[in-house]
Amino acid sequence: MPIPEEVPILTAGVLAHEGLVRWWVALPVCLLGVLSGDAALYWAGFHWGERVLDWRIVRLVLSRDRERRLKEAYKRHGVKIVFTARHVMGLRAAAFLTAGIVHLPFGRFLLVDAAASFVGVPLGFGIAFFFTDQLEEVIHDVHRVEGWLALVAVAVVVLWIAWGSFRRARREVDPEEPASGRRRML
Numbered sequence: 001m002p003i004p005e006e007v008p009i010l011t012a013g014v015l016a017h018e019g020l021v022r023w024w025v026a027l028p029v030c031l032l033g034v035l036s037g038d039a040a041l042y043w044a045g046f047h048w049g050e051r052v053l054d055w056r057i058v059r060l061v062l063s064r065d066r067e068r069r070l071k072e073a074y075k076r077h078g079v080k081i082v083f084t085a086r087h088v089m090g091l092r093a094a095a096f097l098t099a100g101i102v103h104l105p106f107g108r109f110l111l112v113d114a115a116a117s118f119v120g121v122p123l124g125f126g127i128a129f130f131f132t133d134q135l136e137e138v139i140h141d142v143h144r145v146e147g148w149l150a151l152v153a154v155a156v157v158v159l160w161i162a163w164g165s166f167r168r169a170r171r172e173v174d175p176e177e178p179a180s181g182r183r184r185m186l
Contacts (some may be wrong), residue, residue, distance in 0.1 A: 004089055005034050009121055013128025014135070023129065031121050038086075038096050038113050045100025053101070074102040079112050086116035 009030045016023035045052075052058060053067060062070075074081060078099060085095030099109050131138065 005037065006089065006124055008033065009124045010128040013125040014132050016125075017129045017132040023125075027122060027125050030125060031117055034117050034121055035110070035114060038092075038117075039106075039110065041093055041096035042100040042104075042106065042109055045097035046103065046106075047100075049097060049101030052097075070098065071102050074098060074104065078102065078104045079108060082109060082112045083116045086113055087120050 012021065012026040012030050013023075015021045016026045053062065081095055082099055082104070085091045096109075096113075
């Protein structure tokens, strides 16, 4: 399933805490699932990556020059990129596809990805396992933070609109003022 891997890992940790699954079975299954998903992304990049790069929508974001620089960076720092991307949701899939596209050796890719997985997956699993009792409080706190973040986002949008309206009104009153908003010095 194309879902973020954190969901099944956290779910497995909660289920293990509740005694519905054994942790010593659930954790290795999570690790195996993570590594097989990453290998599938690498394989797709290895076999189909160049064709995907030629899609018009991809070229709108990734020019030939950017593609060249990205490939050069991967050849120099591919192992570091894979290790770091393993811990960044949203960057992971693109990084593993790119590792396949640049033909980073699969053994090296898998070794680095496994090493990074043996840090991140047990950490997420453990957090879910040990903090399941406080899950209701955590969810309440998350909702409270989400509310504050939504309020801040609305305030930023309102301020941005007000600032734009103010600048537009100011330009209409003073047509001599340059578009950059700065006054000309005489």
